[in-house]
Amino acid sequence: MFDETDAWAERIEESVQGIEFSTLLVGCRVPPIMAESEEMVWSDLGLTSPETLKAQFNREVGKAFSARSGSEVDFKRPDLVAVCNPADNTVDLEINPIYIYGRYRKYERGIPQTRWHCRECHGEGCERCNFTGKMYADSVEELIGRPVIKCCDAEDLILHGAGREDIDARMIGTGRPFIMEIVHPNIRSIPLSVLEETINSTAEGRVSVTLDHISDRREVETIKSGKAHKRYSILVEVDGDFSEDDVRISLSALKGASITQRTPHRVAHRRADKERKRDVIDINLRGIEDGQYRIEVLGDAGLYIKELISGDEGRTNPNLTECIGAPAKVTALDVIMVEGVVPEKVNKFQED
């Protein structure tokens, strides 16, 4: 087997043709019969800490391949993993994803963050979805994904967001942290600035991004579980005639309050019905626009803003409807700030 080290390096070289990479890790699947024989040799010779066939093979083939290709070994985050199968002299190549951390803005209402399968056909295509398989024609994920998939000759792009805004909400100001996972890229040397420009020029002002740094799987978990504060700018319609002072007094009851929220009616079909507490850190009236109140709210991650205003038929307490004594509802919602949970370089997006 070890006489064939060079032959294995050559097989790996063939399997990576046309794929861009700078680091590669060699692995192998030792057939069970070989592993058993190996253990018999160990026990026959009474070896206490023998080097395994697998470790030796991976190291020697890895060295031979590096010598041929000039590539480096990366044990933690290799671009490629070449898994050798001694049983049939084949190589399975795994192309690891590229993770990029950045922030996105969404300037248009009515776009979901990620692809959303049609409820009727679950993606198969039917009359309801006009045979697209989707509930919405586009998503932030696809607007970012299409140009990136093309640039990187990749299979897919998955967007991992630090939370998500409602479909009818805009995401402006600081933008929202996200990590794009570029799946199966054949090209991985494109500078972030070029990717960023390509996305921003193809998303036609509906979405824009700033790309910050090359990320990894672990950071995906961090941003998904992060408890970032968020700031919202909302327009609120209240039934009846109320002065700015009336509204200010009502809002002061919510400032710093701990809000008890039962899962809202509007999401009850997809989330468990439970009660939770989230804080309103700050809430202020900014002015009046066309008879509606412009209000800014700074809240804990997961605070339901629409329900904070409407009360959701008593499921959210306290709420503005109750404080002001008349039905109040959000007519437009913008997220204007999402805190970061991982270190960022310079974010070109500023709070508006």
Ligand SMILES: [Zn+2]
């Ligand atoms: Zn459908």
